[in-house]
Amino acid sequence: DQQVKQNSPSLSVQEGRISILNCDYTNSMFDYFLWYKKYPAEGPTFLISISSIKDKNEDGRFTVFLNKSAKHLSLHIVPSQPGDSAVYFCAARPKMNRDDKIIFGKGTRLHILP
Amino acid sequence: DAGVIQSPRHEVTEMGQEVTLRCKPISGHNSLFWYRQTMMRGLELLIYFNNNVPIDDSGMPEDRFSAKMPNASFSTLKIQPSEPRDSAVYFCASSFGLAELVYNEQFFGPGTRLTVL
Numbered sequence: 652d653q654q655v656k657q658n659s660p661s662l663s664v665q666e667g668r669i670s671i672l673n674c675d676y677t678n679s680m681f682d683y684f685l686w687y688k689k690y691p692a693e694g695p696t697f698l699i700s701i702s703s704i705k706d707k708n709e710d711g712r713f714t715v716f717l718n719k720s721a722k723h724l725s726l727h728i729v730p731s732q733p734g735d736s737a738v739y740f741c742a743a744r745p746k747m748n749r750d751d752k753i754i755f756g757k758g759t760r761l762h763i764l765p
Numbered sequence: 766d767a768g769v770i771q772s773p774r775h776e777v778t779e780m781g782q783e784v785t786l787r788c789k790p791i792s793g794h795n796s797l798f799w800y801r802q803t804m805m806r807g808l809e810l811l812i813y814f815n816n817n818v819p820i821d822d823s824g825m826p827e828d829r830f831s832a833k834m835p836n837a838s839f840s841t842l843k844i845q846p847s848e849p850r851d852s853a854v855y856f857c858a859s860s861f862g863l864a865e866l867v868y869n870e871q872f873f874g875p876g877t878r879l880t881v882l
Contacts, residue, residue, distance in 0.1 A: 657807075683868055694769070694856050694873025695808070740808055744868065752821060753871070755800075757807030 657756035670728040674741030682746040689738045736763045769874035777880045783845040790859030800856040847881045
């Protein structure tokens, strides 16, 4: 039972264009959402996050949008660069957990094409 | 700081053998997490500790899996006996939990790639 769903296993985007990675969740008790980025042979690293009281958070080329009514969030990368090629994991934290337990999706592999 | 350290980086073993994965969290961190990554299930949380005490082991798949944290700087994940379906990448992560922060970032180690033949 996947509470955090990333339905696209992979995505290819031309360099310079916008990359949009999508994530859906089922648990309305999630109050904090995160994106992690993972390169081959390395552990995931934190990228950007958003609290459920917001609908947008921006950090440089990365913007996360949250639509609570649709239980959907997305990560926008613009412009996309070759170094953005990686696996991106969406994650969420249940509100009752103040101990930082988070639930990850399966990940989406992003390929930036030259 | 060297970050989260995991050993070994790669492990190949035969079905039925005992496997022990090791993790050294970042010094000063008080929470430690063990994850397993597979193509089918993505990143699954197996167990996590806070101040060396296991808090939630609901993700541990079977009794064949066990984890310990004897002190703040060391944790092990043991599989006995191992099976081919245990083949995956196992990650350890640590964080420093401050109640006043909205979220305490988890820092991941490089992972151990386990292959059970």
